[in-house]
Amino acid sequence: MAKLIDVARRAGVSPATVSRALNNVTTVDPALAERVRAAADELGYRPNGVARNLRRQRTDVWALIISDIANPFFTAVARGVEDVAQGQGFSVLLCNSDEDQDKEQRYLRVAEQEQVAGVIMSPNTRGSDVSRLVNAAIPLVTVDRSSHKAADSVMVHSRAGARDATNHLFATGWSRPACLTGPERTDTAQERLQGYLDAVKDARRRPAMSLVRHADFHEESAREAMGSLLDERRPPDSVLIANATMALGALGELNRRGIKPGRDLGLVAFDDTPWARFIDPPLTVVAQPAYDIGATAARLLTERIAGTAPKRARHVRLSTELIVRASSRHLR
Secondary structure: OOOHHHHHHHHOOOHHHHHHHHOOOOOOOHHHHHHHHHHHHHHOOOOOHHHHHHHHOOOOEEEEEEOOOOOHHHHHHHHHHHHHHHHOOOEEEEEEOOOOHHHHHHHHHHHHHOOOOEEEEOOOOOOOOOHHHHHOOOOEEEEOOOOOOOOEEEEEOHHHHHHHHHHHHHHHOOOOEEEEEOOOOOHHHHHHHHHHHHHHHHOOOOOOHHHEEEOOOOHHHHHHHHHHHHOOOOOOOEEEEOOHHHHHHHHHHHHHOOOOEOOOEEEEEEOOOOOOOOOOOOOEEEEOOHHHHHHHHHHHHHHHHHOOOOOOOOEEEEOOEEEOOHHHOOOO
């Protein structure tokens, strides 16, 4: 059986270069990497992953645990993570927790048992127990929501984004905005609610908690919450919605009642999904840099694995962008 040193001799390079080339490290010259791969193929060389992992006490795999793969936001986050990971010679195992604590714990157990190099995760809405990662000294970065104060995290300025969106509704002429946000125990949901309340205060209006609804970030519960808002004795004339999946549920309820966004009711939602600009009318959004969230988290994890990160946890906040479309304008 061919060994790594045999490949190095055939390709005319050092064993270290062979290792970097076969692990897809981007600093290796592409022509040199191709020569190494050709030599490996000619000799029938296959890396001994088990032995390598025993030596390193870690694999070349990251676990990416996200709460809802059906949400386009998390799909973009995953792409950002994978692009950076591949460039650094790591593979990514994608795990979908479905906001289920038991399922999440099973994935965390697998991550520990398989000695993954690191974990990037979106904690569930009920709170995530990451103690097994901490005890196993497996580096962790959280995205979208925080979980463990000692872990690096990447989030957005949700409160500022919600405030800007609600101020926009007031400035456009809507006078009674509502807020449809996520579960009360979730920090991102609370931040978006607080941004909404900041804007109500800016407008010198008295906060009306009858215009606030909490749902579980999913379509069906958002549909029910929107129906509840519309059934209020004094219903809202506009709504801020905490994410795109919830926006779909809200739009379904508006369509069922014959209510047209932009004409009968102003609408702004977090997340600029691919469909947002193509519905009628196009949806005004608070765009989150989802790809950059994933890429930033991956870079933080790479530094943590390499031992070049500072000892203290880093908490990065990225900015949102309000993209105004017809759903928040007064259509005639």
